[in-house]
Amino acid sequence: MTQVRIFDTTLRDGEQAPGFSMTPEAKLRMAKALAALKVDVIEAGFAAASPGDAQSIMEIAGTIEGPVICSLARAVRGDILASASALAPAPRKRLHLFLGTSPIHREAKLQMTRDQVLEAIRTSIAFGRDYFDDIEFSAEDAIRTEREFLAEALSLAAAEGATTLNVPDTVGYTTPEETYDLFRFLDGAVDRPKGMIFSTHCHDDLGMAVANSLAAVRAGAQQVECAVNGIGERAGNCALEDVVMALRTRGNLYNATTNVDTTKIMAASRTLSQITNTPPPRNKSIVGANAFAHESGIHQHGVLQNRETYEIMKPEDIGLSTEGIVLGKHSGRHALAARAKALGYMLEGEQLDETFAAFKIVADEVGTVDTARLVALLSEAQTHRPQDLWKLSKLDIRAPLSVSAWPVVRVELEHGERGRVTDIASAPGALDGAFAAVSQMIGVPARVDSLEMQYIAADPDQDAPDGQGASVLVEMTIEVDGEIFAGRARSRDILPCCVSAYIDAASNAQAVRDLREMNARKDQAA
Known part of the structure; x- marks a missing residue:
């Protein structure tokens, strides 16, 4: 089987997309998750983009072992030097040079002729060779580049010392049939040393990033550039989890495999979701909440x-x-x-x-x-006796005037057998205090593991008696004695909805605990 390298760009292409910026600490945490996943290459960032990005790349380069650590760079000396400095601590490092080759990029963005583009490729790779043994060259917007010129540019990059040739669909424009045909053409048209591989980098603007990446693999590409949860510019990149599991599940079709430890996919997805506060959609393939759920x-x-x-x-x-x-x-x-x-x-x-x-x-x-x-x-x-569950009756939050003081929360619950129960708690946050009060009353100490909220406003044309007419849905998981329990609630207001979801999750934990105790008594009696 062909060994396909997984080049992860979550920390570069993924992170530069709106809404996915990460702190240096978060990027290092994500890099550790990627290393555990055993991706082949981690594109840690764009060193010349900012001092903070360069510092983050350097920290990852000096900490992470296993994958090749990579930095993106434009085909200019300053970017190459910034990458060399940031990647200095890495035992295995790669320079990722890129330059636009399509007519619209040459004319509208670069204001360069074909000959000038070729000269920039030649000089930048030659300069990069002074600092890197491993250089990847990307012909930006390759899909919309004239085929003959694309082959000429890639051949020149190979001749100057590039070790990987990337053919990106920068704008998510192509189709699987076109992708397969292009990679077959390039395989025969590009002059390159034996062992040099083609890479594919696809965007999802038309929803075909994964399909196009797989088509490239079928045509001979031996590296796929992708991101966890499919994050990236605009509609995102090829989703790592999708392409890896497609190659694993349909290995007989693609005759290809990867080094990825697939049992770490969910952990990497959750780490990214926690860092960016953006979980994948419920119906997202592989890692969505519904991917392995059945209600029908x-x-x-x-x-x-x-x-x-x-x-x-x-x-x-x-x-x-x-x-x-x-x-x-x-x-x-x-x-x-x-x-x-x-x-x-x-x-x-x-x-x-x-x-x-x-x-x-x-x-x-x-x-x-x-x-x-x-x-x-x-x-x-x-x-034949009604079984009542805990329900939120009243929530009273008293916020202190001092910024250093904690809010005091009074929670009132109602239960069929115990009646109305009230407790008070104080914590750094109002919700923390409410959760603590609920735990004290139900008798289930817990830690919130995740909380997802959807706030959906009413249609502007729809009459709402309260002027807003919003609906709030909260889904939460809590950890109790190392186990995870889920809860959900729907309400008009955010804070009561969050507390009701916590009550639901804690009630689930209590129900399971009671069942275990009941079954244990049955076993002892038997």
């Missing part, structure tokens, strides 16, 4: 029999441990019975029919039926 009854039945009926890869392959079955209004009897059995409840015959009917009513009301709600439903089916 038909799908759930198949997955319960054999996961391969609806899953082409295992969640464990990307480092994800998940139940996969999401109970909601589309779920069927098989999924409900299986989940109930896992919780220690056997549902059969008439009891299953009655519980399923009640389950559908709850699912229509709340959407996703989580562990706490399901346990309450199952207990009610067995005891």
Whole structure:
């Protein structure tokens, strides 16, 4: 099989996109995640862009072991010197030179003729060779460059000492068919030493970055430039997780493999999401929250029999441990019975029919039926006694006048058996205080692991009694004794919605704890 190198540009092309800027500490943390992922090359930044970027590259170069550390540079001496200085501590380093070659770049941006572009390629690579043994040359906007001139430019770069030739679709314009045809043409038209490889760098403006990258691999490219979660300029870069898992899952088609440790994909994705405060969309392939989730009854039945009926890869392959079955209004009897059995409840015959009917009513009301709600439903089916869950009744926040003092939060909860319970807590933040008060009342000490909020304003033409008419959805995960539990809530206001989601997650943790204690007592009695 062909070994395809993974050139990660999360910290350069990804980071320079609006909304994805990272601090030096965050970039180093992400670089460590990429090294654990075992990518071949980490493009750590653009040394000449700013002193801060140069310092960040230098810190990564002196800390990270394993991957080649790379810096981007324009085809000018100042950029090359800045890259050489920033990469000095790296045991393995690469200079990534680029220069526009397409007519529109030559005329509108560079104001250079063909001959001037070729001369700049020649002199910059020759100068770079004084500082680097490993030089990658990118013909910016290669896809829109005249084929013969592109072949001439790449041949010159190879002759001057470039070791990797990158053919980027800088503006995300091409298609898989065109990509395959171009790389086949370049394979025969570019004069280069044996062993020199072609690289592909695709953008997602037309949604084809991954497909185009795979087409390049099929045509002979041996390096793919990509970014975690597909971040990057405009619509983003080829998503690392997509191209790596495509090559792994369809290795028989592409006859290619990578060195990536795929079990670290989810960890790298989450690290980036935490750093940038931007999680991938729920329906994002491989790393999205729904990538291995099933709510449809038909799908759930198949997955319960054999996961391969609806899953082409295992969640464990990307480092994800998940139940996969999401109970909601589309779920069927098989999924409900299986989940109930896992919780220690056997549902059969008439009891299953009655519980399923009640389950559908709850699912229509709340959407996703989580562990706490399901346990309450199952207990009610067995005891015929309503099982009440904790609900937020009142939230009172008193902010101090002094900036050094902590807010005091009073939370009032309501419970079917315990009635109305109130507690007060103080913390550096109002939400921290509210969460602490809830934990004290429910008896579940927890740490917030993640919090995602969607604030959706009403349509301007829609009448809203309060003048705003917004809807807030909060999805949260908390850590309790090393385990992760999820909660969600929908409300009109942000703070109560966050507290309600925390209550939901803590209730799920409490339900699981109670079930374990009940099963332990059963085992002892047996």
